[in-house]
Amino acid sequence: MSGPLAGCRVIELAHIMAGPVAGLMLADMGADVVKVEKLSGDDTRRFVPPTIECESAAFLMMNRNKRGIVLDLKSEDGRQALQRLVRDADVLIENYRLGTMEKLGLGYESLRQLNPGLIYCEVSGFGRTGPYAHRGGFDLIAQGMSGLMSITGEAPGRQPVKVGAPISDITAGIVAAMGIAAAYAHKLKTGQGQKVDTSLFEAAITHTYWQSAIAFATGDSPQAMGSAHPLNAPYQAFQTADGWINIGAANQANWERMLTLIEAAELNDDPRFSSNAMRIENRVVLAETLSLVFLKHSTAHWLEAFEKAGVPAGPVLSITEMHADPQALAREMIVSTDHPLAGEVKTIGHPVKFSETPGGVKRPAPLMGQHTAEVLREIGYSESEIVAMAAAGVIKLADSPTQSQ
DSSP: OOSTTTTOEEEEEOOSSHHHHHHHHHHHTTOEEEEEEOTTOOGGGGOOSOEETTEEHHHHHHTTTEEEEEEOTTSHHHHHHHHHHHHTOSEEEEOOOTTHHHHTTOSHHHHHHHOTTOEEEEEESSOSSSTTTTSOOOHHHHHHHTTGGGSOSSSTTSOOOOOSSOHHHHHHHHHHHHHHHHHHHHHHHHOOOEEEEEEHHHHHHGGGHHHHHHHHHHSOOOOOOTTOOSSOSSEEEEEOSSSEEEEEOOSHHHHHHHHHHTTOGGGGGSTTTSSHHHHHHTHHHHHHHHHHHHTTSOHHHHHHHHHHHTOOEEEOOOHHHHHTOHHHHHTTOEEEEEETTTEEEEEEOOSOOOSSSOOOOOSOOOOTTTTHHHHHHHTTOOHHHHHHHHHTTSEEOTTOTTTTO
16 A cells, blocks of 8 residues: 555454544555454444445445454454454554453553554544443434534424434544544654544534534524524525525625625625624525525526636535536545455545655455455464364454355
8 A cells, every 4th residue: 555654554443434434544545454353244244225246335435445354352362363463553443332342351451561552542432531431322422412413404493403424423533543643653753652532422522613612602502503604694505596506705805796796785785784793693684685686597607607706606416416526536536446246336535635645545345354364374374273263263264155144
């Protein structure tokens, strides 16, 4: 693998999303990520439908760029194999419930004895300290407890709405990768490893920066506002003759340019709309006034007009429309891998581009146990030992008759 993290070896003992996102980010930046699955496989292998040639689409997305092995960590031989793997690793990622790794003898304090330079990243529901440390966590729970669901939706008083994407899972994975990269920089300077601890709850809270700033200043909790912004107006979605458009006239200059564009300069003389503060106070009537204008023409008409005027605006795309967007394609955010069973598999690209050490998506998600033998050989296991471990059910190999179970 190429990329700024080339040479960094990562063990991913994580399942479903948050931990695998961290591994995915590191792998896209060149790290050698070895995903360790249990005998039954990562849970996302069973997140079906949809499938691509019987392979879970969810698993294929979250585990590209990784090598995959299968170990029974409940067995002594399986734990010994992992310990041998840890000796030469830089990073270990796990997202089990509090105490699970310790019960297996694979907690941070145990593994740091084998490798003092190990960066041990824990991604959990609520973090490893505090009154909720023992709780399991899911994205929905984190969104609700972080306050996100109270500010998401069309208006106050309606049924709670979560962000459509599992935003706390994804953000926790990205934050974990950020923490790991920082700890790795420290290790390269000092040789010292450390524990990195983050959670879905904390990751979700970071999405409340604006709303928390308002609450700290006023003592009031912001409410759901649809697509509108709590600190700027007009800054929201408006319906057009044939769809929707997002408009970000978020400062006075853009506001005045927009008024010129829509031939409504008189609105700037209206005391209700003369400043951003007044536009926020009168956001509802402002939106009603502007909506009548934008309904007169198509989305394409307005996008072209806003582009010429230099006012930020954009369409509201579906997921499949986004996949075909020329900017997404130009930035390599939609890329393909060649999977041994599923064939060409499209996936989301890496969102950071490096001028001197380019990373990217280089390999498809692994088959169940695809790299078990390969990785065990690298840490000193003989062919006869590997065969014996497979026969004993300690590992699974890609060509094992039990692979699909």
